[in-house]
Amino acid sequence: MTENANESANEPVDFAAQTHLVAQLAERVRDDQLAGPTPCEDTAVRQLLGHIVGLTAAFRDAARKDLGPTTDTSPGSVMPDISDVADWRSVLPRNLTELAEAWRDPKAWEGDTRAGGVDLPAAVAGQVAMNELVVHGWDLARATGQEYAPDPASPQVAYELLAASPDGPSREGIFGPIVAVPDDAPLLDRVVGLSGRRPDWSADQG
Numbered sequence: 001m002t003e004n005a006n007e008s009a010n011e012p013v014d015f016a017a018q019t020h021l022v023a024q025l026a027e028r029v030r031d032d033q034l035a036g037p038t039p040c041e042d043t044a045v046r047q048l049l050g051h052i053v054g055l056t057a058a059f060r061d062a063a064r065k066d067l068g069p070t071t072d073t074s075p076g077s078v079m080p081d082i083s084d085v086a087d088w089r090s091v092l093p094r095n096l097t098e099l100a101e102a103w104r105d106p107k108a109w110e111g112d113t114r115a116g117g118v119d120l121p122a123a124v125a126g127q128v129a130m131n132e133l134v135v136h137g138w139d140l141a142r143a144t145g146q147e148y149a150p151d152p153a154s155p156q157v158a159y160e161l162l163a164a165s166p167d168g169p170s171r172e173g174i175f176g177p178i179v180a181v182p183d184d185a186p187l188l189d190r191v192v193g194l195s196g197r198r199p200d201w202s203a204d205q206g
Contacts, residue, residue: 011123012109013130017151019096022052022137026092029144034082038143039201041176045143050080052136053088056095059129062115062122063102074117103129131158135195138188142201148188155188162194 026049034046043051057070082088102108103126113122115129134154141148176196181189189199 012106013103013126013157014153015100015103015130015133018130018133018137018154019056019100021148021150022133022140023093023096025137025140025144025146025148026052027089028146029140033144036143037203039139039197045140046082047080048136048139048143049088049092050082050085051075052140053082053085053092053095054080055129055132055136056092056099058115059125059132060095060099060102062113062125062129063099063105063108065108065111065113065122067114071114072117099129127157127161130154131161131191131195134158134188134191135197138192139197143203145203150188152187155191158191159187159194162191 029045029049034044034049036045037043038045038048040048054070054073055075058073061068061070085091109123109126111122112119113125114120115125120128134150135158137150138148140146178196179193179198181193181199183190185193185199192199
């Protein structure tokens with residue numbers, strides 16, 4: 001990471017706006033959209049939602065330093081699906097609320113923690129959590145034809161994380177090849193491109 005990214009990682013992030021936005025998006029997903037495609041290759045909406053359920057639990061527990069099955073499981077080891085989650089429409093918003101509350105505690109940003117089976121500085125884990133919510137929020141919105149307008153601070157955190165190490169080994173198996181986006185493109189488009197997605201993706205075009 002660059003020096004600026006390290007400085008940003010030491011600053012607590014407010015998750016309230018982004019978690020609320022993702023909860024709203026999920027609430028509006030219709031049952032007939034669950035089998036539809038998403039910007040994530042070979043991943044249907046139902047699987048994307050299953051992934052979001054899992055990551056919100058993992059990063060909530062990472063903030064609490066409550067290490068165990070939720071924080072130790074590699075995201076690539078299983079293909080999640082909301083069919084594996086009893087009453088996901090209640091579980092996901094609860095996870096999102098608890099995640100925001102957990103990272104509101106200054107102690108969440110101190111020391112080290114674990115997420116996805118990887119030990120890392122807690123402050124960096126907070127950045128990664130926000131990046132996950134921003135990028136997968138965009139995935140969900142695009143896949144289900146919803147408007148997506150996160151507060152400016154949230155994609156800025158994601159951009160600083162992704163731009164700090166665009167060629168780093170940590171990208172392998174997590175993001176696809178970077179999609180070139182003009183330097184003067186909207187910040188969210190640049191985040192999406194750095195995450196390996198096409199900003200113009202739509203469910204109709206695939």
